[in-house]
Amino acid sequence: MMLALLINGVGLLLIAAILWWFWLGPRRHTTEAVGGGEKLQILVKDGVYEPDRIRLPAGAEATLRFRREDVSPCAEWVLFPDLEVSAQLAVHSDTAVKIPAAEPGEYPFTCQMQMYRGTLVVE
Amino acid sequence: MSEKQQTFTLSGVSCAGCVSKIEKAVNAVPGVGEARVNLADRTLQVSGSADAGAIQSAIEGAGYGAEPVRRSERELREQQHAEEQRHYRQLLWRSGLALGLGVPLMAWGLLTGEMMVNNTGQQLAWGAVGLLTLAVLVYCGGHFFSGAWRAFRHHNANMDTLIALGTGTAWAFSMLVVLLPQLLPEAARHVYFEASAMIIGLINLGQALEVRARGRTSAAVEKLLQLQDPTARVVRDGREVDIPLEEVQVGDRLRVRPGEKIPVDGQVLEGSSLVDESMLTGEPVPVKKGAGDALSAGTLNKNGTLLFGAEKVGAETRLAQIIEMVKNAQSSRVPIARLADKISAIFVPTVMIVAIVAALIWFNWGPDPRAAHMLVVLTSVLIIACPCALGLATPMSVMVGVGKGAEYGVLVRNGKALQQASNLTTLVVDKTGTLTEGAPKLTDLETVGGGDGDADELLALLASLEQGSEHPLAEAVVAAARERNLELLPVSDFEAITAHGVSGTVKDKKILLGNRKLMQRENIDIAAWHERAEELADLGRTAMYAAVNGAAAGIIAVADPIRDDAKAAIARLLRLGLRIEMLTGDSSATAEAVAQQLGIDRVHAELLPEDKEKIVGELLKKGERVGMVGDGINDAPALARADVGFAIGAGTDVAIETADITLMRSSLHGVANAIELSRATLRNIKQNLFGAFVYNTLGIPVAAGVLFPFTGALLSPVIAGAAMAFSSVTVVSNANRLRFFQPTEVQ
Numbered sequence: 118m119m120l121a122l123l124i125n126g127v128g129l130l131l132i133a134a135i136l137w138w139f140w141l142g143p144r145r146h147t148t149e150a151v152g153g154g155e156k157l158q159i160l161v162k163d164g165v166y167e168p169d170r171i172r173l174p175a176g177a178e179a180t181l182r183f184r185r186e187d188v189s190p191c192a193e194w195v196l197f198p199d200l201e202v203s204a205q206l207a208v209h210s211d212t213a214v215k216i217p218a219a220e221p222g223e224y225p226f227t228c229q230m231q232m233y234r235g236t237l238v239v240e
Numbered sequence: 241m242s243e244k245q246q247t248f249t250l251s252g253v254s255c256a257g258c259v260s261k262i263e264k265a266v267n268a269v270p271g272v273g274e275a276r277v278n279l280a281d282r283t284l285q286v287s288g289s290a291d292a293g294a295i296q297s298a299i300e301g302a303g304y305g306a307e308p309v310r311r312s313e314r315e316l317r318e319q320q321h322a323e324e325q326r327h328y329r330q331l332l333w334r335s336g337l338a339l340g341l342g343v344p345l346m347a348w349g350l351l352t353g354e355m356m357v358n359n360t361g362q363q364l365a366w367g368a369v370g371l372l373t374l375a376v377l378v379y380c381g382g383h384f385f386s387g388a389w390r391a392f393r394h395h396n397a398n399m400d401t402l403i404a405l406g407t408g409t410a411w412a413f414s415m416l417v418v419l420l421p422q423l424l425p426e427a428a429r430h431v432y433f434e435a436s437a438m439i440i441g442l443i444n445l446g447q448a449l450e451v452r453a454r455g456r457t458s459a460a461v462e463k464l465l466q467l468q469d470p471t472a473r474v475v476r477d478g479r480e481v482d483i484p485l486e487e488v489q490v491g492d493r494l495r496v497r498p499g500e501k502i503p504v505d506g507q508v509l510e511g512s513s514l515v516d517e518s519m520l521t522g523e524p525v526p527v528k529k530g531a532g533d534a535l536s537a538g539t540l541n542k543n544g545t546l547l548f549g550a551e552k553v554g555a556e557t558r559l560a561q562i563i564e565m566v567k568n569a570q571s572s573r574v575p576i577a578r579l580a581d582k583i584s585a586i587f588v589p590t591v592m593i594v595a596i597v598a599a600l601i602w603f604n605w606g607p608d609p610r611a612a613h614m615l616v617v618l619t620s621v622l623i624i625a626c627p628c629a630l631g632l633a634t635p636m637s638v639m640v641g642v643g644k645g646a647e648y649g650v651l652v653r654n655g656k657a658l659q660q661a662s663n664l665t666t667l668v669v670d671k672t673g674t675l676t677e678g679a680p681k682l683t684d685l686e687t688v689g690g691g692d693g694d695a696d697e698l699l700a701l702l703a704s705l706e707q708g709s710e711h712p713l714a715e716a717v718v719a720a721a722r723e724r725n726l727e728l729l730p731v732s733d734f735e736a737i738t739a740h741g742v743s744g745t746v747k748d749k750k751i752l753l754g755n756r757k758l759m760q761r762e763n764i765d766i767a768a769w770h771e772r773a774e775e776l777a778d779l780g781r782t783a784m785y786a787a788v789n790g791a792a793a794g795i796i797a798v799a800d801p802i803r804d805d806a807k808a809a810i811a812r813l814l815r816l817g818l819r820i821e822m823l824t825g826d827s828s829a830t831a832e833a834v835a836q837q838l839g840i841d842r843v844h845a846e847l848l849p850e851d852k853e854k855i856v857g858e859l860l861k862k863g864e865r866v867g868m869v870g871d872g873i874n875d876a877p878a879l880a881r882a883d884v885g886f887a888i889g890a891g892t893d894v895a896i897e898t899a900d901i902t903l904m905r906s907s908l909h910g911v912a913n914a915i916e917l918s919r920a921t922l923r924n925i926k927q928n929l930f931g932a933f934v935y936n937t938l939g940i941p942v943a944a945g946v947l948f949p950f951t952g953a954l955l956s957p958v959i960a961g962a963a964m965a966f967s968s969v970t971v972v973s974n975a976n977r978l979r980f981f982q983p984t985e986v987q
Contacts, residue, residue: 121603121604124600124603125600125603125604128596128597128599128600128603129600131596132593132596132597135589135592135593135596136589136593138392138395139395139396139397139589140586140589142395162390163383163386163387163389163390163391163400164387164388164390164391164396164398164400165390165391165393165394165396167394169394188323188324188326188327188330189327189383189447190324190447190450190451190454191399191628194571194635196571196572196573198572198573201568201572201654202568203567203568203571203572205320205567205571207316207319207320208319208320208323209323229571229631229632229635230584230627230628230631230632230635231581231584231585231631232398232399232627232631233398234396234585
């Protein structure tokens with residue numbers, strides 16, 4: 118009886134933890150701001166973009182440099198669907214991705230399968 | 241860092257003394273293997289592992305300028321390929337190793353059924369197997385675990401998370417059985433090491449196959465890249481030198497011999513040759529090129545030697561822009577995939593919750609051994625769920641479809657255009673330049689006498705009269721005279737009479753050429769030609785009367801000839817179920833005649849350029865899904881207004897910018913090809929999405945054990961692993977089927 122309670126308790130706790138961690142809980146991002154002309158490096162490794170939240174000033178072009186350290190095909194492309202920008206990333210080297218001047222707003226960027234996810238904040 | 245070759249272009253280098261100075265400075269940079277300056281083309285080759293920035297600053301420190309030469313797209317691709325190959329072999333090796341442990345273990349379990357831990361001997365034996373499995377998990381599946389952990393720290397969950405949790409749970413449970421069997425009831429003391437090893441092995445195998453299949457999806461861009469040779473022959477100081485393509489600069493003079501490819505865009509300076517441009521325009525007949533003609537990179541020089549000046553190099557060439565556009569379109573998103581995108585965003589955490597709920601249900605209400613069932617259900621659900629298939633469903637098809645389009649000279653701007661092209665209901669076609677050649681030609685010439693000599697004589701007079709005029713009809717007359725090698729004579733007293741025609745004096749004869757109004761004004765009797773003129777008008781030709789010294793001399797007719805393939809292309813489009821509407825600025829009679837010959841029943845004639853957009857707008861308001869075909873120059877607003885704008889005709893820059901779909905070839909067949917291709921691609925996407933949805937919506941419940949009441953058994957985690965591994969391979973392979981697409985034109 119004790120065991121049953123324990124196991125069920127742990128299960129429910131886990132569900133609550135998943136809900137909180139992935140959806141409800143506060144998200145801390147490694148945020149970095151970049152100016153218009155500067156370049157920012159984003160590391161593509163082990164399923165995450167680092168940093169995964171990038172701030173850019175509105176109305177100016179910018180260049181992001183993606184450094185891909187993940188050889189699996191998932192990481193091969195980075196897409197900014199709302200900006201119609203995409204780039205094929207070379208392994209173990211930097212690939213420059215030009216971001217056109219955009220309206221303020223949030224623009225998600227992902228890999229083709231959307232396992233890698235990041236947000237571009239234009240403000 | 242690995243050994244590599246780097247090239248820099250140098251500035252400020254003028255003598256041999258500089259060479260040794262630079263080489264010395266660069267050789268002092270740590271990591272440099274060998275540095276070699278080539279004074280002739282002012283480049284520096286460096287081998288070794290040194291950083292480009294360090295080399296650059298060393299050269300600058302020595303007092304010279306240096307710029308790293310950008311690696312060519314092709315080299316990047318080659319590197320990518322090598323990397324892919326390495327990754328492929330690594331995956332196969334990992335898979336082989338994991339299966340090498342998993343398969344014998346599974347065979348043992350199936351043959352002997354002894355997977356239980358009941359005594360110390362079994363504890364020891366399975367403990368050893370458990371450690372071996374751990375080694376396999378770490379070595380062959382370590383990347384799943386590290387990926388899962390990193391994603392977790394970012395509040396993210398992905399495929400790695402599912403695999404790591406599934407295999408990790410199975411291993412941890414088995415280890416618990418080995419170490420503390422007394423905690424569990426006897427029936428549940430079962431180990432699942434084989435499941436962990438097998439799953440890792442199968443998923444690695446699946447990924448290896450996926451890498452292979454994915455390589456083929458980008459074959460189209462590969463083909464385009466191969467249109468360029470890595471070197472170009474530049475004429476410098478009267479000598480011809482072969483230099484890498486990336487080093488060709490605007491203004492360089494280049495030599496191309498027969499059978500060689502044109503390396504960059506430019507203009508012919510000397511020589512003449514036939515050039516095969518089919519790879520860019522789809523036009524099978526080679527084009528004659530002479531001094532002053534434009535050349536495009538990637539086209540093939542057939543029979544002569546050409547000297548030409550480089551005008552656009554590197555990323556500026558049309559070929560490079562096409563490649564760029566294809567690549568961008570290949571990775572753009574299709575609206576139809578929006579649902580799949582939404583689902584995949586919440587997919588993994590949802591699956592984790594489903595797995596826990598299912599495990600709890602089995603624990604509370606399932607039959608014994610409950611602990612074992614719970615574990616199997618948990619592992620299977622985690623493993624069988626495949627977010628990859630869902631995520632890959634559209635991008636793979638779009639990639640192959642867009643690439644295939646490029647092969648047929650159809651450049652699609654993005655996934656949205658591809659989707660909209662697949663369900664158009666109405667196609668609005670601009671007549672001039674699309675259905676007709678766009679350049680009027682003389683079609684009929686009849687004289688009073690009727691003989692050939694008379695005809696030539698009259699044509700010579702009329703052409704002489706018209707040679708100063710810029711009217712398109714006049715050009716047709718002059719062109720016809722040139723074609724027959726007739727000599728043009730000087731004209732005096734030339735006068736253009738608005739809306740009537742022209743008059744003038746040639747060889748002391750007063751010549752008139754114009755419509756009926758002109759003849760009536762000049763009191764010339766044309767009654768005999770009246771009927772013939774009506775006949776010609778019915779055929780869509782523009783007839784004009786000619787008079788010499790006050791007497792009717794003949795009648796000529798000019799028409800914009802219908803393109804050879806227009807009729808067949810229209811028939812194809814009608815077969816595709818499209819309603820076709822023709823737009824033209826011509827008179828109704830001419831337009832009707834053309835439409836009738838082509839089998840088009842809706843005509844809007846006598847339009848001003850701005851009316852075209854209005855007509856497209858009206859059709860859209862009626863709920864039609866409208867495609868507009870034009871040359872992209874004077875109908876740009878209409879192209880932009882339509883759901884899909886097709887720019888036809890050798891892809892001018894303007895057209896490429898405004899159109900949703902650009903046809904490199906000036907033929908309406910291109911539109912039919914584009915529509916057929918978009919339908920085939922969308923069908924493929926739907927199959928993939930359907931497959932991925934069905935797979936996940938059926939697979940997860942089965943893994944959770946809904947079939948248990950009927951079959952009395954749970955799905956083995958190994959089978960779940962196999963299903964998951966091959967579901968994404970299936971999606972990629974199905975997308976690859978699109979590579980065999982052929983438009984009906986060539987079938």
